[in-house]
Amino acid sequence: MSSDAKDSVHRLVAVKLDENSIGRSNPDVEHERAVAIYDLIEENTFAPVGATGGPFALNIAIADNRLVFDIRTPAGDPVVTHMLSLSPFRKIVKDYFLICESYYHAIRTSTPSQIEAIDMGRRGLHDEGSRLLLERLESKVATDFDTARRLFTLICVLHWKG
Template identity: 65%
Template sequence: MTAKGKLVAVELDDSIGRGSPDVEHERAVAIFDLVEDNVFQPAGDERGLYRLKLSLAERRLVFDIAGEDAAPVAVHILSLTPFRRVIRDYFLICDSYYEAIRSSTPSQIEAIDMGRRGIHNDGSDLLRERLAGKIELDMDTSRRLFTLICVLHRRN
């Protein structure tokens, strides 16, 4: 991968509201992990350090990218239509996972978690495909961004 860029700050649109404690915890962990370790390089820009604000507008996902100094870099708007199935499946399996943590055996929890990770990878791959030519990401960055997209979607 040739990307040199890195996210130094990530913000979610708070106008949507807050999610459940489980969802908010997942958001906080994803943002922390994302800022700690990521590859994020907008096409055609060589600044290196970026701020990202994620929001939803009219059923579209908005990536509002700025430089470290808050100077605008790019805005990319993606339709959520291609993500609908994988987000729905991810929510269903996450609900099962959170319930299993409270009442299931370790082997049942592990089986559900494996399915959850598989669906999460599908969403991450789709995100990388949709951002191809716009933003270069590695797999870990894409996974964390997909988590944040799900948090935004669940809040909405």
């Protein structure tokens, strides 16, 4: 199988958020969620361990402080469901939001070198969250670091209140 054919199989082609458990938010947050989903679908590597075939659709919900990854075929047939505790992500997401606020404030008031230093910290926290997500998915879903970054962005957006 060529790598292009393999890549088209081991990927997400749809991501849907469960409105009952996640809810809707203000237009700014909804826009950020849509952008995060678009970026994730545009480029990803996603293969549930033990699953044959693909591509996949991912339905995301929250239940009992857990992130629910309901993985299906594009036609909607169940493949596997994984639940990830959100607790390990809580501090990183909180710190990430704090540094993002500092970054947006710095853009208006700080020197380029100060902005760059804050942005390096922001990227470092984002990488830390992405590595944690890779670890949590390790025996569940084969993915790469870039996909984990996009998934972590989506997790952060799910927590953003606007």
